[in-house]
Amino acid sequence: MNKNKKTKQILSRLMGLDSPIADQQLAKIARGIIDDIKKSKDSDSIFENLDLLQEFVYKIPNEVIEVVRYITEGRPRASTLHKSKFGEFEGKSHKDLILKSIELLSHVRYIIPDEVLKLVAQLSLHGDSTVKSKALEVVKKFSQYDYNILTKSKIGYGAQRKAFDFVLAWSREKQLQHIEFVEIVLRELLNPSFEGTTSSLNDKAQYTITMHSGVVSPTDFLKKMRREAIDLTYELYKASDDPKLKLKLIGVFDEASRTPGNVLYGDDVAQMIVDNLKYIAGIYRKIIFGEGVEMTDDLGVVAMIEERLYWINRSEKRKVEESEKLRSDILRDELYHLFRLLVGDPVTYQEQEGWDTAEKTRSEDIDQLINSIEAEQLEEWFNKLNKIANQHVIVEDWKFNIFKGFLRKLSEAKPQITDNLLEMAFKDNSPLKYFTGSFLDGFRVGMHFVVLDKYISAIIKSRDVSLVTAVIFSLRIPQDADLEKLIRDKDIALLENITKKD
Numbered sequence: 001m002n003k004n005k006k007t008k009q010i011l012s013r014l015m016g017l018d019s020p021i022a023d024q025q026l027a028k029i030a031r032g033i034i035d036d037i038k039k040s041k042d043s044d045s046i047f048e049n050l051d052l053l054q055e056f057v058y059k060i061p062n063e064v065i066e067v068v069r070y071i072t073e074g075r076p077r078a079s080t081l082h083k084s085k086f087g088e089f090e091g092k093s094h095k096d097l098i099l100k101s102i103e104l105l106s107h108v109r110y111i112i113p114d115e116v117l118k119l120v121a122q123l124s125l126h127g128d129s130t131v132k133s134k135a136l137e138v139v140k141k142f143s144q145y146d147y148n149i150l151t152k153s154k155i156g157y158g159a160q161r162k163a164f165d166f167v168l169a170w171s172r173e174k175q176l177q178h179i180e181f182v183e184i185v186l187r188e189l190l191n192p193s194f195e196g197t198t199s200s201l202n203d204k205a206q207y208t209i210t211m212h213s214g215v216v217s218p219t220d221f222l223k224k225m226r227r228e229a230i231d232l233t234y235e236l237y238k239a240s241d242d243p244k245l246k247l248k249l250i251g252v253f254d255e256a257s258r259t260p261g262n263v264l265y266g267d268d269v270a271q272m273i274v275d276n277l278k279y280i281a282g283i284y285r286k287i288i289f290g291e292g293v294e295m296t297d298d299l300g301v302v303a304m305i306e307e308r309l310y311w312i313n314r315s316e317k318r319k320v321e322e323s324e325k326l327r328s329d330i331l332r333d334e335l336y337h338l339f340r341l342l343v344g345d346p347v348t349y350q351e352q353e354g355w356d357t358a359e360k361t362r363s364e365d366i367d368q369l370i371n372s373i374e375a376e377q378l379e380e381w382f383n384k385l386n387k388i389a390n391q392h393v394i395v396e397d398w399k400f401n402i403f404k405g406f407l408r409k410l411s412e413a414k415p416q417i418t419d420n421l422l423e424m425a426f427k428d429n430s431p432l433k434y435f436t437g438s439f440l441d442g443f444r445v446g447m448h449f450v451v452l453d454k455y456i457s458a459i460i461k462s463r464d465v466s467l468v469t470a471v472i473f474s475l476r477i478p479q480d481a482d483l484e485k486l487i488r489d490k491d492i493a494l495l496e497n498i499t500k501k502d
Helices: 001-017 020-039 045-059 061-073 094-109 114-124 131-145 145-152 158-168 172-177 179-190 221-239 242-255 265-290 299-314 321-331 335-343 347-352 357-371 377-392 397-413 415-428 432-447 449-462 464-475 489-499
Strands: 080-086 087-088 192-200 209-215
Touching: 001 020, 001 045, 001 449, 020 045, 020 061, 020 432, 045 061, 045 094, 061 221, 087 415, 094 131, 114 131, 131 158, 131 179, 145 192, 145 209, 158 179, 158 221, 172 179, 172 221, 179 221, 179 242, 209 357, 221 242, 221 321, 242 299, 265 321, 265 397, 299 321, 299 335, 299 347, 299 377, 299 432, 321 335, 335 357, 335 377, 335 397, 347 357, 357 397, 377 397, 377 415, 377 432, 397 415, 397 432, 415 432, 415 449, 432 464, 449 464, 464 489
Parallel strands: none
Antiparallel strands: 080 087, 192 209
16 A cells, blocks of 8 residues: 555656657656566455556556456456455455456547547446446447537547447458447437547636536538438347347437537538438338338337437428428338237327227227127238237337227127137147237136136146236226126136145
């Protein structure tokens, strides 16, 4: 501790000097600290030395890279066990050393960006979520538009270009492997706003911090880079087989299509965003319709895009003909019309009609739909409902509340048809099976006990725990229902067997 205190005093004097000799002395001190780190077997002393390096980190960027590599790629060190009057406690762990190393990297990110990006890219795949998050935080800081970098340095948009070129140098496979890293770079690059802080002493010698915010200047350099970022997002979308990742990538397009918040911006910024919107509308059309007119079966993806187009078209500043035409074409599709009726956010469904009117109309349309379903159309409806049900893996569960209600009412009103539908779902193990609980609810409320017991027996035989919950939830009957008619002694016995794991 005394040695480090003395070193800090020396550093304080040297940091105030701007000369080659002072720099040589700092490099020599750094070399000594790194040697101590490599010789030490004690994580606590290593951490103290890393803390010491942070005192003059800007002067020794190459030494920082060396020591970070040594710690992150080297043999993990065990924590030291300390004793105190309060008992034993562990000292710094190897994880603490890695987190401190990432902190050092953040300080030199603009000085030696290539080396910093390489290291944080490796650490962004770390198995520990805290380490991973800390590494990605450095990526975000490097990629975001910072007030001080834009206004008080010659770097300008060079940091964003550097991060983007770093990502572009990877193969598509590696980009997908590092998708969280890539996504952060893309989102920050497409963000139209900047933020930052400055500090100073006021006339009373008080330390003050000033927050700054504004919009990026839409230079040709920036507009070209944004277009490249949009293109990469689309290429990643096409290369991915993960539906959830596809949705995340569609969310990246939002950054390019949104206007700056809470700041005034000029016509040049507005035009840049409008141009992006037109270009993205073309990409959305390819995602949804491919090269033809037939819509993709990825209805959850279509719904996400359609919802975004709804909000874009409501904004006078962002509304473009391409977006309006695309949404109109989406809404004309028969299967998507059915999906939108049965799944989704009631807010976007109501549009300009108002909540009460929209819900009344929707309820009436669902009743008409149930009345129109006949046994002769069983195969057709099985295919349609399975395409809708298949989207539960990517669409939030609460957005399926209307769909569940539809299946419940259909099972109550037309048990023979729904019996056949559910039987087919069990036989094929199709996506519709996921909504077994809604079928059982309808069978119980409609007092169709023969078909209800048929599926309860099938569930018990399958020993599928996920379907057992469907049996339990089927007992949540409406408040005004007759308990004696809808819940039988055999249901209570079944619940007892479930709780006893019999």
